[in-house]
Amino acid sequence: MGRVTARRPVRHVSAATTVQRPETVAVEEPLEIRVDGTPISVTMRTPGSDFELAQGFLLTEGVIGRRDDVETIRYCSGAGEDGLNTYNVLDITTAPSVPAPDVEVTRNFYTTSSCGVCGKASLDAVRLNSRYPVGDQVMQVSADVLTGMPDRLRAAQKVFAATGGLHGAALFEAGGLLLAAREDIGRHNAVDKVIGWALENDRLPLHGTVLLVSGRASFELTQKAVMAGIPVLAAVSAPSSLAVDLACESGLTLVAFLRGDSMNIYSRPDRVVD
Numbered sequence: 001m002g003r004v005t006a007r008r009p010v011r012h013v014s015a016a017t018t019v020q021r022p023e024t025v026a027v028e029e030p031l032e033i034r035v036d037g038t039p040i041s042v043t044m045r046t047p048g049s050d051f052e053l054a055q056g057f058l059l060t061e062g063v064i065g066r067r068d069d070v071e072t073i074r075y076c077s078g079a080g081e082d083g084l085n086t087y088n089v090l091d092i093t094t095a096p097s098v099p100a101p102d103v104e105v106t107r108n109f110y111t112t113s114s115c116g117v118c119g120k121a122s123l124d125a126v127r128l129n130s131r132y133p134v135g136d137q138v139m140q141v142s143a144d145v146l147t148g149m150p151d152r153l154r155a156a157q158k159v160f161a162a163t164g165g166l167h168g169a170a171l172f173e174a175g176g177l178l179l180a181a182r183e184d185i186g187r188h189n190a191v192d193k194v195i196g197w198a199l200e201n202d203r204l205p206l207h208g209t210v211l212l213v214s215g216r217a218s219f220e221l222t223q224k225a226v227m228a229g230i231p232v233l234a235a236v237s238a239p240s241s242l243a244v245d246l247a248c249e250s251g252l253t254l255v256a257f258l259r260g261d262s263m264n265i266y267s268r269p270d271r272v273v274d
Helices: 049-061 143-156 158-163 185-201 219-227 241-250
Strands: 005-012 018-026 031-034 036-044 070-075 091-092 110-113 165-174 178-184 209-213 232-235 254-257 262-267
Touching: 005 158, 018 158, 018 219, 031 049, 049 070, 049 091, 049 185, 143 165, 143 178, 143 209, 143 262, 158 178, 165 185, 165 262, 178 185, 178 262, 185 209, 185 219, 209 219, 219 232, 219 241, 232 262, 241 262
Parallel strands: 031 091, 036 110, 209 232, 232 254
Antiparallel strands: 005 018, 031 036, 070 091, 165 178, 165 209, 254 262
């Protein structure tokens, strides 16, 4: 699995015995994202699908809106103690028609793996206007299709099976076809990766799709879905109050506590049919 996982010693203690043994853990490393040579973000992520992660991040921050907005993506030199490239610095060259990132994006914030919204000056800074409104989208997904999605996402999480330490995100068509699934130690990074996959494959806006996340539905994940034109966001855990508010404001269908054969629908329930 390369740099996605690492081995670390652990003392395993149970009622019957104590054993020293190696364990597989998820790798967490910083990724600096630069736009036209200017650093705009550092996020702690699990290496892999870095190009998708960077493009998904830039799209959900409103810097770019389509694949043609990106001319080149490359790793910059960033040598570690052994003198080798760490592959932890990315530079994205945008098309001449793309305006420079807004001051709110180039705020030199540090994004942790647990909460991408940390470091924002205010909630107003992330209430971005989507280029792909979701409120007017007409689509329906059956409850049976939705309840089958978490198991399919879990089956696609190969690194989670080895470490138990990664979040997952997946894109589905309304009929249940799995389009893409990604893992990361940060839930927001996993979402950026699947949105970046869609951008690279020229599938934006993501009308008629469902975004499934393996944890809770936060404000930021809801914002990312809206920015990508995704009309349905589903989470296996709880939503936050701001996530519900944003879903209601934007016309997004927000489904949470998607477990077994039950779910809670917090907004636009007309898109979910029995």
